[in-house]
Structure formats: structure tokens, C-alpha cells
Amino acid sequence: MGSLVAQYGAPHAVECIRARTLPPEFVARQAQQERPPNLTSALNAWYTRLAAANPAADIEAGQRSGARLIIPGSPEWPTQLDQLGRSRPLGLWVHGNADLRFSCLKSVAVVGARAATSYGSHIAAEFGVGLSESGWIVVSGGAFGVDGAAHKGALAADAPTVVVLACGVDVSYPSAHESLFAEIREKGVLISECPPGVHPTRARFLIRNRLIAALSRGTVVVEAAIRSGALNTATHALSLNRHLGAVPGPVTSAMSAGCHRLLRERKAVCITSPEDMIDLVGALGDDLAPQLRAPAVPRDRLNEPTRRVLDAVPTRGGAGPASIAVAAGLGLDTTLSALGGLAAAGYIERTSKGWRLRKQTTTYRKASDSTALEPPPTPEPDPTDLPPPPDEYDDPPKAAAYK
């Protein structure tokens, strides 16, 4: 049908179908394709549909509900849909106060499972808010789960959002989203290829997914089972050379298995935050995600030999400069000078048995951001991964076998 309309125009295509005769040169060219379509059965199906169609009633129903019909060439037509080639939609029903073309200029599709887990819904809402606050419009399918949470996140950030429906723009499917859709008509826009009154079918959902991928600069899959409509949208995004991201989740969650497959096959980029996604779809250099950094700890500011000396000072008991120098792998002069500096800075103290770490005065850790700003009075070992200082140095440390 796309080929027919592209070659002969929509009015002539309608005439051909009504007459149940396709142009001979069109039939000949289609037969030369690698997998020639069954034009007879296609023509029969088109004829059956055309007989049931009532365009005048559709237009009237659309006007009554407040929707508008746009076609390629309309000022509101999003020209990125042209990249769909012959599967470009012939027209779109639009309902809502936002301008579709303008809304989709800087847009990201947030898609995922209907049966999202609370994790998926939470992440989708966070992406809805985060993308909107950075000036990106959320495009999604208006379904339960990830779709709905993403739209709600966008509305919570007081931003427009675009819903691509698989039913008429006057039909609330799912019906529980009726008030959500009403709110989106105020601030954003609902669109559909189907005329008013049409209900969704499985095929319409799959066909609809190409529009979600084509309208946006990139698609992020928040949660998807191995068999999932969201993966269908992801495939469309890849075939259109749009960016594709996937949000990881627990490997124990079947609802993240589709995302992990995309990551494992290196089809999608690992996305952990709205900033990650904007880094992917945004302008080179302008929209970089901030580099993740661990909170700085006071010992970061120490120079290398001083750090090594600090690591060699025992927690309990005490050690003389000579045994600390051996443990640190440093000369005695360097060790003595580092010990003096560490004592002055309050990291270590001298006891009758020798040097040891100063006892921490509080068991409460400061918030990591405040820790980064002011040096705490006592050294705080990174509690997560780097090892705590050894328990004992009371026995004389041995020379290590490695260099």
C-alpha cells in the first residue's frame, strides 16, 4: 500500500482499489521483488476495508471530539517520519494543545513492559521527570506500566508529552488512563494512525511501535521481558539508526531480561539515569552526562608516600618508624617526614608503644558531600571496598615477598 500511494498518490490508489484493478506496471514491478507480495489477496483485503470505510463520518467524529487530521506536508507533520520510507503513515489523527512537530524535535521514547515491576515504574517516572526538566519531550504508548509512569513523570515536571495510541485518539485504552489522557490533551498531544472510534488490536500495537521509534531521537527500554512489545520498538529504533538505550535491572527479574539481552548483544547502550540518555541522544559535547565520581575522602589529598605511610600505621598498639618504613616500602627519611605531617594533620598519634591511628571521635559518618568539603578530624577508611587497616601490628611486620 505504501508503494502504491508513493507511486500513484492516495486518490488514484483509492480508485484502483475501488475498481479492484492494480496498474499493470505496478504489478510487474512488485513481481520482480525478492519476495513478491500476494497482490490478489492484498487487493481483496484492501477492497473489504475500503467498503467498510466512511471517511466523511471519521472526519466528523474527529471534529466533534476535537481532534485534527494531519498528512505529510501539513505544517504540524513531523518530517522525521519520512525516514520510515514506504511504511510512513498516510496521515495522523492528533488531539491535544501541543504542536506535534515542535514537541518531537527534541524527544526521547521511554518504553517498556505493561506488567512493569515497581522498580520499572519508579525508573520510568524518574526518566519522565528528568528528561522533561532538561527540555526533552517524552514519547510513549500510553499503556499501563512503564509507558504510563513515564507520561506521568513528564506531567509532574509540568512538561508536554506525546502519546502514540494504537486506537482512535478519542478512545481511552486502557480505560483507567482516561483522566491521564485528558490531562495530556491539555498540555501535550495524543496521536494515532487510526480514525476515531477504532479499538486496538494486537497488530495495531505492533504497527504503532514504529511511530514511537521514528518520532524520537532515541529510545530507552526501561523494562522488557524476553518477549515484549518494547523490544519490537527497540528493533524499529535500530533499523531507523536511532539511538537505543536499555536500563539494567536485577538479573533475577524476568522483566529486565529483555534489557539485558539488548546490552549483552551490544545493541543498546547501558542507561542508568536521564542524564545518560541525554548524553546519548543530545548534541555532541553540549549534553554530556556528568562523569560519575566517588565522594572524595580526606586521604585522597595526601601525596603518594604519605598515603603509604598512613596505610602502614597500625590501628591498635603502636609501631616504630623503622617497622612502618618496612611495611610501607619506603626509606626511613621519607617515612619520618610523612609521620610528622600525618601527626600534625591529626591522622595519627604517638603512644608509648609508637605510632598508631588516632581513634575516631564519633561513630557517625558525615554525609559524603560534606565529607568532601571539610577535612574530618580523623581518617575515615573507605568502608565499602578498599580494605580497612589490618587489625594488628603488634608482631613485627615481615618483609613482603613482592617488590
Place this chain on the structure above:
Amino acid sequence: MGSLVAQYGAPHAVECIRARTLPPEFVARQAQQERPPNLTSALNAWYTRLAAANPAADIEAGQRSGARLIIPGSPEWPTQLDQLGRSRPLGLWVHGNADLRFSCLKSVAVVGARAATSYGSHIAAEFGVGLSESGWIVVSGGAFGVDGAAHKGALAADAPTVVVLACGVDVSYPSAHESLFAEIREKGVLISECPPGVHPTRARFLIRNRLIAALSRGTVVVEAAIRSGALNTATHALSLNRHLGAVPGPVTSAMSAGCHRLLRERKAVCITSPEDMIDLVGALGDDLAPQLRAPAVPRDRLNEPTRRVLDAVPTRGGAGPASIAVAAGLGLDTTLSALGGLAAAGYIERTSKGWRLRKQTTTYRKASDSTALEPPPTPEPDPTDLPPPPDEYDDPPKAAAYK
């Protein structure tokens, strides 16, 4: 030190350090390096350490505890360590009944956070069991969290496991792992560069990590914060051209942030199961992970037009063949034949109002594997992502605007 020993041999290197004089041609060659090392301070540090060393006592302490010392060339020496070049260890203390070289032939390093979440510990244990059951030996660091869980998983599968310590092989660090280490000495092996009695320091942990990466064919990071010792091991694995995998987790978990960064930078492969990891490190073709498949549903077996007709049959009320044909986008003949087949197979039924889906006789879903084997009496729509059939078809369906 590595260069010195490689060029002059360990005995001559010891003589040089004891004499506090390095061979002039060695000094000259080191000075030509891009970043020439400070040989004077290095020599001072080596001298201080050598003065404190007591090799005879170390050997005696090792023998007393039951450990053995191996050096490059020993039958038990794992030759893959040679790939460390000048940072190859000069010797290894080994304690345990397993043969180190044989244990590491088919081995995977499972590393991660000490402060692992329950998710991380669970996954690490699963990997310990799963890798061991497939004949792969788990190498790790014996620490709390991911390391310990991986070792315990291997022991649970009655398999040997290799612990690479940052302290002497007779020191239990952490001390809570004393009985774990005792069990590993029975079935597996504990190794260390440090002589008996040495306690761990921060630097020793970091230096130890290169051994974990070098001993195994690949490293999988189960959980890691942005600043993490496990990421240090990952860097070693990459620089040694070993395989690197990362297990994703919730993006809300700081303990998975390091894994996600490895995935995002495409340094690591997304690993969701032991099978995924074996696929990565195993022999090409022999150790492929099974392709993930969603459970088959009965409608998969229907041919394309029959599926489309089934999707167009309403749940409630009923519809005539003509309106079903329009909704399915098929000709009337195809539709009639498909309706007959679907009725015979028990998918649909005829009522006074027309065709509709047969009511499900039970609300319990069968287990997905049994579903795949026998066709259930009624169609079960995929409850997760593909849409359920539309609620209503009582109003005459409209022709869709798309082809």
C-alpha cells in the same frame, strides 16, 4: 625490582641491594625510560626491607603451617602469570590440597564489593555454584561479601576454589573466614605473595588483584561501587586481554554503579548467569550459553492469517465474519476458513450475535513449560506485553487509516 630480577636473577639482585649499589648499565637503561624511576629511593626502600627480612624463618613458619613455596619453573607454577611481564610474582606461597596450576587451567575470577548487598551475595553464590557445576574453578580474594559468597558457592557444589590472599596464607583475614579458609585448604588452595604471618595492607590488596585477573581466563564483577577494588581487578583483566564481564543490577543501587559503568563504556560484557560467563570465557562453539527464549504460547503455532483472525474476534458480544475480515485486514474467504479452524481447535465459539472468544475455563495459568507442550483449551493472551484483545467490538469496526 621486576626488571632487576629479570635481567640479573634473584640472587644477584639480592647482592646488589645488600651492597646498596645497582649495576651501572641497569641504571643507565632505566634512565632512558619515558618516566625514569627514582632508583635511589627505591634502593633505599629495598635495602630497608631486605634488612628486616628473614627468609629462613619464613620458610620454617611456612613448613610449620603446612604451606609450600613455589617459584617460576615449579611444576605447580601457573604459567599464565608470565603474562604479567615484569610484575610477575617472584614466588607464591600455596596452602591447600589442590594443585594450583591444574586448578587455574579452567578458571573464572568472581570479584566484587565487600559491602555487597543481599542481591550481590546471592548472585555471587549462584555463580560459585553454577561455574563449579560446569567444571570451572572459582578464583577470588576471600574477602567479605561477593568474594566469600562465590567461594562458599563453589564449596557447596563440592568443587575446589582458589583464594588469592593479601596476607600470609596462615593468616585468616577477615578472621570470620577462618573456618571457610580451613575448608578451602581441604578441597582447594589458598595462595599469597606474602610470606607467612604478614598482615594485609591497602597496597597489598591492590597488588594482589593483578594475580586474581592473571590466574583466570576471565573476570566477572558481580557488584562494585564507583570506587572499588573490584574495578581495579577489572582494569588488570583488561590490560591482560582477559575477558571481562559485569553483572547488572538495579540502577538505584550504588553497589552496581561500577558494573554499569563498565557496561556503559563497553569494557565489559553484560553477564546475567554463569552460562553467560562460560559462553564468554569458554571454547568457541563448545560452551555457548543457551539462547533465551520466551515460553511458547499456543497461538505461536497458528499461521499468520489465522492469528490475525483470532486477534480480530471480540471477547464479549460477537461479530460476523465480514466485520472480522475488515478488522483482520483479510479477505472474506481466508477469514471464513480461519474461523472454522479456530472453532474446531476450541479457540472461539459461535453465539447468537456472531463469533467470540471462548471463555477461559480456569483462571489459573499453567506453568509455562507445560503450556508449551500441550495446547490449552482456550487462547491465553500473553499477559505481559502484547495487548489483550480489545474490550468491545459491538460497534462496527472502522477501517484503519494505515495500510
